[in-house]
Amino acid sequence: AQKITQTQPGMFVQEKEAVTLDCTYDTSDPSYGLFWYKQPSSGEMIFLIYQGSYDQQNATEGRYSLNFQKARKSANLVISASQLGDSAMYFCAMREFNYGGSQGNLIFGKGTKLSVKP
Amino acid sequence: DGGITQSPKYLFRKEGQNVTLSCEQNLNHDAMYWYRQDPGQGLRLIYYSQIVNDFQKGDIAEGYSVSREKKESFPLTVTSAQKNPTAFYLCASSIPSSSYRGSNQPQHFGDGTRLSIL
Numbered sequence: 631a632q633k634i635t636q637t638q639p640g641m642f643v644q645e646k647e648a649v650t651l652d653c654t655y656d657t658s659d660p661s662y663g664l665f666w667y668k669q670p671s672s673g674e675m676i677f678l679i680y681q682g683s684y685d686q687q688n689a690t691e692g693r694y695s696l697n698f699q700k701a702r703k704s705a706n707l708v709i710s711a712s713q714l715g716d717s718a719m720y721f722c723a724m725r726e727f728n729y730g731g732s733q734g735n736l737i738f739g740k741g742t743k744l745s746v747k748p
Numbered sequence: 749d750g751g752i753t754q755s756p757k758y759l760f761r762k763e764g765q766n767v768t769l770s771c772e773q774n775l776n777h778d779a780m781y782w783y784r785q786d787p788g789q790g791l792r793l794i795y796y797s798q799i800v801n802d803f804q805k806g807d808i809a810e811g812y813s814v815s816r817e818k819k820e821s822f823p824l825t826v827t828s829a830q831k832n833p834t835a836f837y838l839c840a841s842s843i844p845s846s847s848y849r850g851s852n853q854p855q856h857f858g859d860g861t862r863l864s865i866l
Contacts, residue, residue, distance in 0.1 A: 735781070735796060740790040
């Protein structure tokens with residue numbers, strides 16, 4: 631079974647609007663962390679935001695925020711006021727702190743391609 | 749500036765040939781990782797190393813080999829046994845995920861090497 635599921639292969643958003651990228655995860659480990667990365671067409675992976683399973687508040691970093699719903703095992707990324715430079719692939723990843731068989735390594739979803747329209 | 753340098757940016761392999769991808773970091777990170785990315789897919793872990801002179805197989809290690817003789821360097825060799833090597837290869841580094849201090853720390857990535865078959 632997939633541990634990280636990103637159900638939207640591609641999405642479009644109008645410039646200056648907000649967009650939500652979905653991520654659901656599967657783990658029995660009570661201690662875990664969730665990461666979002668951005669991959670522009672040039673290929674590098676850029677870290678955006680982190681949410682720990684014990685964090686009481688949803689993480690925010692500038693225009694990025696994480697809608698963390700622990701009971702539903704979802705960690706959706708919200709980008710506010712989209713810009714043309716936000717067009718990229720976005721990956722959700724999970725680290726299980728007690729390893730859960732993954733030795734503490736990151737497990738990546740298959741990504742969502744976001745296109746921002748002018 | 750601290751960062752991760754991967755070289756070359758593009759690499760071509762002939763049938764039966766071994767090729768080596770370079771990854772160097774000056775972030776003073778103990779842990780280093782190699783990932784493979786196929787078109788439209790997420791990242792899959794090939795090998796990882798939490799400390800110098802030690803490394804572990806990831807999910808898709810067959811046909812690949814690594815060494816970790818120096819903290820700064822983690823080269824990946826794609827051997828002739830890897831029958832489908834065409835992919836984008838990403839190297840990353842981080843504080844070791846096995847430590848609490850490292851549990852919420854993101855992995856930092858290089859710009860990648862694109863490998864193709866001649």
